Amino acid sequence: MQWETVIGLEIHAQLATRSKIFSGASTAYGAEPNTQACLVSLGMPGVLPVLNREVVRMAIMFGTAIDAELGRRNVFARKNYFYPDLPKGYQISQFELPIVGPGQVEISVDGESKTIGVTRAHLEEDAGKSLHEDFRGMTGIDLNRAGTPLLEIVSEPDMRSAKEAVAYARKIHQIVRYLGICDGNMQEGSFRCDANVSVKLKEHTEFGTRAELKNINSFRFLERAINFEVERQIDLIESGGKVVQETRLYDADKDETRSMRSKEEANDYRYFPDPDLLPVEISDAMIDDVKSALPEMPDMRRDRFESDFELSQQDAESLTASREMADYFETANAIAGDAKLTANWIMGELSAAMNREGRDIVTSPVTAELLGGMVRRIADKTISGKLAKDVFEAMWNGEGSADAIIEAKGLKQITDTGAIEAIVDEVLASNPQQVENYRNAPDDKKGKMIGFFVGQVMKMSKGKANPQQVNQLLREKL
Amino acid sequence: MMHEKSVTELAAGLRSGEFSSVELVEHYLERIERLDGELNSFITVTAEQAIEQARAADARIAAGDAGPVTGIPIAHKDIYCTNGVKTSCGSRMLDNFTAPYDANVVSRLRDAGAVMLGKTNMDEFAMGSTSESSFYGPVKNPWNTGRVPGGSSGGSAVAVAARLCAAATGTDTGGSIRQPASHCGITGLKPTYGRVSRYGMIAYASSLDQGGPMAQTAEDVAFLLQAMAGFDERDSTSSDTPVPDYSATLEDSIEGLKIGLPGEYFDAGLDEGVRKSVEEAVELYKSLGAEIREISLPNTGLAVASYYVVAPAECSSNLSRYDGVRFGHRCDDPVDLEDLYKRSRSEGFGAEVKRRIMIGTYVLSAGYYDAFYLKAQKIRQLISDDFRKAFEQVDVIMGPASPTTAVALGEMADDPVSMYLSDVYTVMTNMAGLPGISIPVAPVEGMPVGLQITGNYFDEARLLNIAHRFQQNSDWHRLMPEGV
Numbered sequence: 001m002q003w004e005t006v007i008g009l010e011i012h013a014q015l016a017t018r019s020k021i022f023s024g025a026s027t028a029y030g031a032e033p034n035t036q037a038c039l040v041s042l043g044m045p046g047v048l049p050v051l052n053r054e055v056v057r058m059a060i061m062f063g064t065a066i067d068a069e070l071g072r073r074n075v076f077a078r079k080n081y082f083y084p085d086l087p088k089g090y091q092i093s094q095f096e097l098p099i100v101g102p103g104q105v106e107i108s109v110d111g112e113s114k115t116i117g118v119t120r121a122h123l124e125e126d127a128g129k130s131l132h133e134d135f136r137g138m139t140g141i142d143l144n145r146a147g148t149p150l151l152e153i154v155s156e157p158d159m160r161s162a163k164e165a166v167a168y169a170r171k172i173h174q175i176v177r178y179l180g181i182c183d184g185n186m187q188e189g190s191f192r193c194d195a196n197v198s199v200k201l202k203e204h205t206e207f208g209t210r211a212e213l214k215n216i217n218s219f220r221f222l223e224r225a226i227n228f229e230v231e232r233q234i235d236l237i238e239s240g241g242k243v244v245q246e247t248r249l250y251d252a253d254k255d256e257t258r259s260m261r262s263k264e265e266a267n268d269y270r271y272f273p274d275p276d277l278l279p280v281e282i283s284d285a286m287i288d289d290v291k292s293a294l295p296e297m298p299d300m301r302r303d304r305f306e307s308d309f310e311l312s313q314q315d316a317e318s319l320t321a322s323r324e325m326a327d328y329f330e331t332a333n334a335i336a337g338d339a340k341l342t343a344n345w346i347m348g349e350l351s352a353a354m355n356r357e358g359r360d361i362v363t364s365p366v367t368a369e370l371l372g373g374m375v376r377r378i379a380d381k382t383i384s385g386k387l388a389k390d391v392f393e394a395m396w397n398g399e400g401s402a403d404a405i406i407e408a409k410g411l412k413q414i415t416d417t418g419a420i421e422a423i424v425d426e427v428l429a430s431n432p433q434q435v436e437n438y439r440n441a442p443d444d445k446k447g448k449m450i451g452f453f454v455g456q457v458m459k460m461s462k463g464k465a466n467p468q469q470v471n472q473l474l475r476e477k478l
Numbered sequence: 479m480m481h482e483k484s485v486t487e488l489a490a491g492l493r494s495g496e497f498s499s500v501e502l503v504e505h506y507l508e509r510i511e512r513l514d515g516e517l518n519s520f521i522t523v524t525a526e527q528a529i530e531q532a533r534a535a536d537a538r539i540a541a542g543d544a545g546p547v548t549g550i551p552i553a554h555k556d557i558y559c560t561n562g563v564k565t566s567c568g569s570r571m572l573d574n575f576t577a578p579y580d581a582n583v584v585s586r587l588r589d590a591g592a593v594m595l596g597k598t599n600m601d602e603f604a605m606g607s608t609s610e611s612s613f614y615g616p617v618k619n620p621w622n623t624g625r626v627p628g629g630s631s632g633g634s635a636v637a638v639a640a641r642l643c644a645a646a647t648g649t650d651t652g653g654s655i656r657q658p659a660s661h662c663g664i665t666g667l668k669p670t671y672g673r674v675s676r677y678g679m680i681a682y683a684s685s686l687d688q689g690g691p692m693a694q695t696a697e698d699v700a701f702l703l704q705a706m707a708g709f710d711e712r713d714s715t716s717s718d719t720p721v722p723d724y725s726a727t728l729e730d731s732i733e734g735l736k737i738g739l740p741g742e743y744f745d746a747g748l749d750e751g752v753r754k755s756v757e758e759a760v761e762l763y764k765s766l767g768a769e770i771r772e773i774s775l776p777n778t779g780l781a782v783a784s785y786y787v788v789a790p791a792e793c794s795s796n797l798s799r800y801d802g803v804r805f806g807h808r809c810d811d812p813v814d815l816e817d818l819y820k821r822s823r824s825e826g827f828g829a830e831v832k833r834r835i836m837i838g839t840y841v842l843s844a845g846y847y848d849a850f851y852l853k854a855q856k857i858r859q860l861i862s863d864d865f866r867k868a869f870e871q872v873d874v875i876m877g878p879a880s881p882t883t884a885v886a887l888g889e890m891a892d893d894p895v896s897m898y899l900s901d902v903y904t905v906m907t908n909m910a911g912l913p914g915i916s917i918p919v920a921p922v923e924g925m926p927v928g929l930q931i932t933g934n935y936f937d938e939a940r941l942l943n944i945a946h947r948f949q950q951n952s953d954w955h956r957l958m959p960e961g962v
Contacts (some may be wrong), residue, residue, distance in 0.1 A: 039579060043799045045572065046581060046678040048560045048713050078795050080842070082819055089798020139815075141803065270842035272851060275685035275792055277714050 001238070002202040005030050006210075007165045007195055008157035011172050012150045013182040014059045014126065014190040021125045021149035021395050022049030022092060029188050031143035033131070041128075041146045043087030047177040048276050051076075055123055055149045056280060058181040059099040061289045062151060065175050065297055067117055068103025070287060074280040076123075080270045084141050085128035093124035095271040099282070100153075105175070106299065107167040116168045117156030126150050151181070157196065157207065162226035166219050169193050173219075174298050178323045186217050193222050197234045198243070208233070208242040208429055215250050225250040229257050245468035301326055309339035318347055319346075324361045336374025338379040345375055357396075366395045387411050387463055414465045418472070420457070423465065424473045427456045438478055450474055480505050481641035482958065485550050485698035489642055492539055492549045499539065500530035501550030503593055503646065506551045506941075510595065510642045513962055517618050519627075519636035521556045522564050531593040538591055545723075546701040548591025550941040553643040555634050556597035557604055558584050558689070559678040567680045568600040568612040568630075571800045571807045571826030581678020582710045583647055585687050590705035597882050598633030602828045604654055604682040606630050607897050608890055611830045616887055619661060620924055620959035625884040626657030628940040634692050637877075639926075640962040644700050645693035649679055651686045651795030652785055653879070653904025655943050656916035659692055659927020660879035663918045666692040667699050670936050671783055672717035672909035674703075675710030681796040683789035686908040695955050696917065696945035700724035703938060722939045728946040734765035735944065742778035743903055749882040749923030756878045757927045759948065763876075766947060771777055771872055775864040778906060780857045785905040786898055787854035794838025800826060833894065842923035862910040865932075874944060875932040879916040883925035902941065907932050915941045918954040926957075 020027055021041035039047045056074070063070045079094035100121035107114050126148040131140035155174060159165045173191055176182035184191045198210035213229055214220050228250075233243050248257040296304070298320050305316035307324075320326045325346075333342040350371060354364055376390055377383050383391060383406055395407045406412055414420055428435055431453070438449050450471070457470045505524050514520050528551065529850055535549035535720065558566050559577035561584075564571045580588070588594070601611045609617040609632025617632040619625040620640040626694065627636045631648030635658035637897055638646050648655040650668035659666025667690045674689040680685060691702030704725070709718040744753060764770060802808035802822025809821035827835070841850035868875060881900055890897040907914040912935060916928035929948075933941045949955050 042804055044559075044578065044805070045565070045567070045575070045680045045799070046577070046579075046676075048677055048715075050712060080795050080798060082798065082801060083804050084801075084815065087799060087804065089801060090795050268844045270795070270839065270844075270847075272795070272842055272847070273789060275715075276681075277684075383511050 003199050003230075003234050005160055005162075005201045005226070006157050006198045006225060007159040007162070009155045009159070009165060009169060010157075010194040010196070011153040011169065012192040012194075013153060013172070013176045015055050015149040015151055015181055016183055017052055017058070017149055019052055020147035021052050021055050021123065023147055025147065027148050029190075030419050031144055033140065034144060037128075037143035037146065041087065041143050043089075049092060049274070051277060051280065052149065053118035056065060056099065056282070057286075057290060058179070059123055059151055060174065060282065060287060061120065061179045061181055061294060062121060062153075063100035063103065064287070064291055064294060065179055066100075066103035066105055066120070068118060070102035071097050071099045071101055072281055073097060074099050074123075074282065076274045076277045077271045078274045081267045082138060083127065085130045085143070085146065087128065087143060087146055091127065092277070094122035094273055098122035105168065105171050107164065107171050109161075109163050109167050109449050112211070114158075114164065116158045116164075119154045119156050121151050121153040124150050124152055151176075161356070162223040162230070165195060165226055169219060169222055174322065178295060178298055180323075186219075189217070192217070195222065195226055195229075197226055197229045197233070199230055199237070200223050209245050211243065211245070211257070212247045213250050214247060214260065214387060217252075221250060221252050224252075224255055225257055228255060232257065250265060295323065298323075305329075309333070309343070311339060311343055311412045315343050315347065319343060322361065328361050331368035332375065335369060336375035336379060341379060342372065342375050345371060345392075349389065353392075353396055365398055366392065370395050370401060376404050377402050377406060381413055381415060381466060382406060383411055383413050384467060385461065387413070412464065414461055415469060417469060420461070420465050420469050421473055423460050424453075424470065424477060427453055427460065428477060431456070435478065453478070479541070481509060483644075484694045485547065485644050485701055486695070489546050489548075489551055489701075493544065499535040499551075499593060500529060501788055503528050503532040503551050503595065506595055506643055514642060515640075515673060516623060517620055517636050518615050519599055519617050519633040519640065519642060520553065520596045521566055521568070521612075521614050521633070524563055524594055527563070528593050528595050531588070535591045545590050545705075546663070547587065547705055550592050550644050551595050551635070551818055552587065552592045552633060552702075553595050553598045553646040554584060554867075555631050555646065555648050556582065557599055557600060557649050557680045559680065559708050560584050560594070560597065563597065565597070565680070566613070568602045568614060569827065569831070570613040573807065575806055577678075579678060582675035582712065583706050584678065585631060586708070587647070587702075587705050592705065598631070598637050598646060600629035600633050601654075602831050603680070603793070603889050604630040604649055604651055604687075605793070605830050605834050607653070607657060607900055609633065609658065610887065610891060611828055613828065618887070619884050620962050621663065622884070624886055625925065626661070626887055626889075628661035628880070628884060630654040630658075631666075631795055632658045632691065635659055635664055635666065638662070638664045638692050638694065639959060641958065645691060645698055647689060647702075647706070648692045648957060649682075649687055649689045650904075650908065651682050651688075651789060652901050652908050655692060656879045656904050656914055656928065656930055657692050657901070659916040660930070661926060663883040663921070663926030663954070664692055664694055665696050665699050665915065665917050665955060666690065666906065666951075667915045667938065667941065668913060669703065669707065670717070670907075670913045672715050673719075673784050673913070673936065673938065674706050675708070675713040675716045677710050677712040681792075682899050683792040684796060685792060686785075688908070694950055696915070696942050697725065697728055697949075699915070700728060700942045700946075703879075703942075707938075717936070719936050720798055724939050724942050725775050727939045727943050730765070730943050732944055733876070735768040736771060736872040737763055737768050738773035738812075738875045740773050740775040740778065740875060740877060740949055742754060742869070743877030747881050747902065748878060749922070752878050752880070752882060752927050755920040755922060755927040756876070758931055762948060762951060766951065773868050773872060773875065774782070775868060775906065776873075777857065777860045777864050778902070781861060781906045781909060782898055782902050784854040784857035784861075785901070785909060786837065787850050788858065788909070789919060790838030791842050792838065792850050794835045794842065797827075797831070802826070826884055830894070849888040858909045861906055865906075865910045865912060869934045871948050874937075874940065875935075879903060879928035879930040883922050885925060903930060911935070913938050913941055915945050917945045917948060918957070920954060921951075921957070
């Protein structure tokens with residue numbers, strides 16, 4: 001039997017505002033429990049929500065970036081259910097009229113492009129956290145996170161493999177990071193993916209019963225959780241069972257999903273418009289304002305890198321993976337004046353060093369300015385590519401700029417023809433037998449044999465002689 | 479006697495040095511001590527803080543920095559959060575709750591120099607029309623202690639009527655200021671929705687709740703409202719419409735004023751005595767130069783039913799926060815989360831609150847939402863349209879605040895539907911968000927009757943002007959119950 005997987009994702013992106021969505025309390029991560037829980041976060045009797053306008057701007061940015069329709073009249077609704085970390089007994093969310101309507105993003109898997117539909121994205125407040133450890137027989141409640149703004153991004157069930165789901169999640173991640181509206185930190189829960197997964201026979205058009213997978217905190221786990229779930233569902237159906245609609249938790253340690261609650265236990269959320277908040281009207285002026293301040297998006301930037309810098313599609317893709325990476329490249333290249341060489345250094349030595357030392361493009365000790373300064377010296381032949389590796393190493397260790405290191409270590413390339421000629425003459429004079437052999441050899445062997453003389457010259461010059469010039473002089477004199 | 483004076487008269491006495499705020503406060507505290515045992519209008523008396531605030535007020539008066547309410551002893555309905563003071567909302571659920579902050583109304587009045595004597599009794603979570611559903615026992619009407627004072631702001635109405643304070647705050651979701659004001663023979667104003675901040679006012683039905691003042695006279699109410707009204711950035715539904723000087727227009731002529739009398743407010747359900755009193759009051763207005771017009775508010779008949787869908791719907795959600803987790807009543811030794819929720823809420827809430835939570839939960843449920851909640855919202859729009867059309871013809875609308883005078887204690891205890899129906903004249907105003915005032919007119923068989931005047935949006939100054947002109951030409955607001 002030929003099975004087909006159908007996946008839709010619900011992504012919760014925590015919006016990078018300083019204060020909460022309906023109060024002035026801080027949203028900073030990692031504070032002592034309940035130190036960022038103001039009266040509103042605590043759901044005290046008599047307190048009222050006041051919308052943080054910044055979240056509306058951020059949602060408009062996202063909607064614009066995925067070419068979506070924007071909800072001009074936004075109504076906040078109450079989603080009612082009881083849970084200890086939900087202080088008011090309801091979550092303020094959007095129901096019938098979300099701020100971001102249908103849009104789409106392009107993904108690429110194994111060189112194949114595909115369009116994934118985004119059904120909607122809406123604003124809502126996060127709940128707090130229940131702490132089950134540390135309290136014998138009790139549960140602790142931390143309401144620091146309660147009221148943190150979230151943008152819930154709901155996709156169409158357009159993905160047909162775990163790989164596509166990961167590519168889509170990465171694309172959304174890239175977009176919100178580029179826009180600067182979410183820090184994208186999955187470990188801290190600022191970017192969370194829930195996956196709706198079902199399977200069906202390939203020839204069937206109707207979707208199977210889906211399970212919703214929760215508790216996935218990395219792209220790697222997203223792929224694993226989906227793959228596990230797909231296999232589970234296929235095994236179940238093939239052995240005569242039936243998939244039930246339910247929420248399943250992914251356990252990364254055991255690499256499995258297990259049932260959390262079934263649909264029968266699901267709440268009737270009794271959504272209704274929140275009477276404490278007025279509808280938010282979005283004007284053309286607000287949209288124009290956001291559009292004019294929108295940063296260049298990853299796909300556009302990738303295309304520009306390809307055309308402006310004559311980079312391959314793959315290089316352009318890698319260099320625009322994150323906004324920080326792309327900014328790094330552009331800064332370094334502006335100094336270096338050689339895009340291809342700059343790209344090679346970033347994706348080669350720099351990436352290797354970052355991987356080795358556990359740094360990223362933002363925390364790299366070799367800044368874009370430093371790298372650009374060094375590549376410039378390779379491009380203008382001040383140093384050879386080989387010596388540049390030593391310069392890079394020194395820069396990584398904090399020894400200063402490329403120019404300072406070249407100066408201090410005397411690494412400047414010898415390009416003075418007279419000086420190189422003197423060394424060439426000396427090498428030829430002290431190796432008469434090899435000169436003889438070379439001259440008697442057939443032309444097709446000479447190419448290889450000249451390497452010996454080049455090596456000798458470079459050795460005598462401590463690697464500083466310009467290799468092109470050395471080659472040229474040797475050919476003339478031999 | 480000091481307690482017989484209105485706020486206006488007391489303010490004059492304070493400024494002239496006839497008496498100090500401390501003396502005034504001590505006088506009222508003594509009266510509360512002596513009389514409130516039977517009336518039960520206060521849940522909490524804050525004697526020490528009151529004396530302290532009175533001293534500060536006296537210093538302000540001495541320094542020439544006094545406003546019209548500086549040094550005036552008032553009481554707050556126990557629905558307003560008061561920093562460091564128990565705020566119970568008349569419920570066992572919040573019997574142990576000390577608010578950690580002040581409501582906007584409370585801080586505004588304090589900043590204006592008013593002295594808080596304490597917190598007044600009320601129907602539990604403001605749900606009721608008799609002030610009998612309080613965890614702290616029923617409030618008694620000082621005109622006849624066998625009768626209810628109306629509700630839900632019954633404690634405030636009684637405290638003012640029995641002269642246990644000079645003025646008080648109330649809240650009005652479906653008539654909770656106007657109806658007890660009517661039953662107790664005082665003046666009570668429900669402002670336009672959004673005129674007074676709801677911040678710190680414990681929510682019953684957020685789209686209908688509105689705070690307002692209760693006092694002996696319209697002039698007093700104007701002074702109180704002046705301090706209470708205004709935009710508050712912490713309440714998204716509060717209005718930034720400028721607040722006029724309410725006392726500046728009190729004396730304006732009402733010559734040519736167009737008064738509308740809706741036929742629906744004078745139908746078969748209206749007590750004959752109440753009808754006569756209201757008609758007499760209208761006659762007085764005629765003699766002051768007003769024109770009377772018959773009008774129609776055709777959707778009046780739908781008001782109670784739709785109100786009792788919208789208000790419970792919002793209440794069912796607003797009261798979800800009382801779950802025994804962070805504050806308020808928590809049951810003993812819960813075995814698990816569900817037990818904690820069930821027992822804390824079953825024990826913490828009284829019967830009327832539970833009834834409304836259940837109704838509200840039902841009307842918002844999947845499958846019933848359209849038939850109930852959405853339909854009620856549509857009726858709400860129709861009611862607003864009725865008023866909009868009426869205000870194209872008239873300046874204000876007059877009628878009774880309640881179909882009868884105060885009922886006997888316990889009379890409606892087992893009959894919630896007849897209690898709901900008695901809200902017929904007041905809920906209309908809340909559904910439309912309009913301002914309304916109730917002023918005392920001729921009593922019926924010794925029990926007070928209120929004339930309700932409904933105005934257009936943000937037309938409080940006109941309502942106060944009209945009420946004041948009436949009070950300049952009548953003495954009903956001067957009547958005091960015997961035995962106090």
